Amino acid sequence: MGMNILLIQWRLDKVVADHERDCFMRHAGWDPSKVKRFDACKQVPTLELLENIDALVVGGSGDFLVSQGDMPLQMDGMFKMLKEARHRNLPILGICFGSQIMTKAFGGKVVMDSEREEAGTFTVKKLGESVYCPIMHGMPTSFMTQLGHKDHLEYLPFGAINLASSEKSQNQCWTFEGEPMYAMLWHPELLEEDMQYRVRFYAKVYGWNEEKIQEIFTLLMPSPRSPDALRGFFEEVVKKGRVYGGKQG
DSSP states (O other): SOOOOEEEEOSSSHHHHHHHHHHHHHOOOOOOGGGGEEEETOOOOGGGTTTTTTEEEEESSSSOTTTOOOSSSHHHHHHHHHHHEEEEEEEETEEEEHHHHHHHTTOEEEEEEGGGGGEEEEEEOOOOGGGHHHHHHOOSEEEEEEESSSSEEOOOOTTTEEEESSSSSSEEEEEEEEOOOOESSBTTOHHHHHHHHHHHHHHHHHOOOOOHHHHHHHHOOOTTTHHHHHHHHHIIIITOOOOOSSSOO
C-alpha cells in the first residue's frame, strides 16, 4: 500500500509496540517503507507530524487510561493534532485507546467501568446507520472482534454517528458524516492468535497468573471478518476518498 501513514503509538514496551505495528502491516497491507511511527510515551505529538502523510492512525495502549487523565501533556498535544488533522480533512483512524482519545478530543466523554470490561473475543453488531458507511456496509450484521478495554465511550461527540455496538459497550465505532475519520473501540488489527500474544505479554504487566491467562484464553475465538473494517478504511476512505453519507456500492 503506497500511501504515507503516521502511526502514533502509546506502548511503553518496544516489543508490544513492534507487535502492534506488525499486526497493522499484516492485516491492512501497509508498505513498511511508507509507515512512520511516533512514540507518544517519550515525546509530545506536534502539528509538524502531519506534514506529507496520507493517513493518521492513533493506536491502542495497555498502559494508560483516557478516563483517568493519564499523560496530560501528550494528550493535550494529541488533541491539538487531531483537531488540525480534521481541519485539513486528513483521514484519521483511532483504535481502542485511540478511539477514546478521539472521542474526548472532539467533545465526547470517556468513563472507566471495570464491571463492563471487555477482554477477549466479543460479538459486535452493526447498527442501521452502517448502511451508509463505506467500510462497514459490506460486513456481516454481526461479527466477532478482539477487545481489551475498561474505558468506555460514554457519549459521543456532537454530530457523531454510532455505527456498531456490543452487549457491554454501546458505542463501538463512530464517524462524522462527510468526514474521513473513524474511531473503533475494537481491535480490527488483531485476530485470535494476535490476542493470545497480547494476553501473554500483558499478564506480566498486570500480574495475571496462569489461571487468569487460561480463563481469558477460553473467551478467545476466531474473528476473521474483523480486519475487513481496517482494510476498508484504507481502501475506501484513504484511497478512494469515500465518506459516510449517501448510499454505498
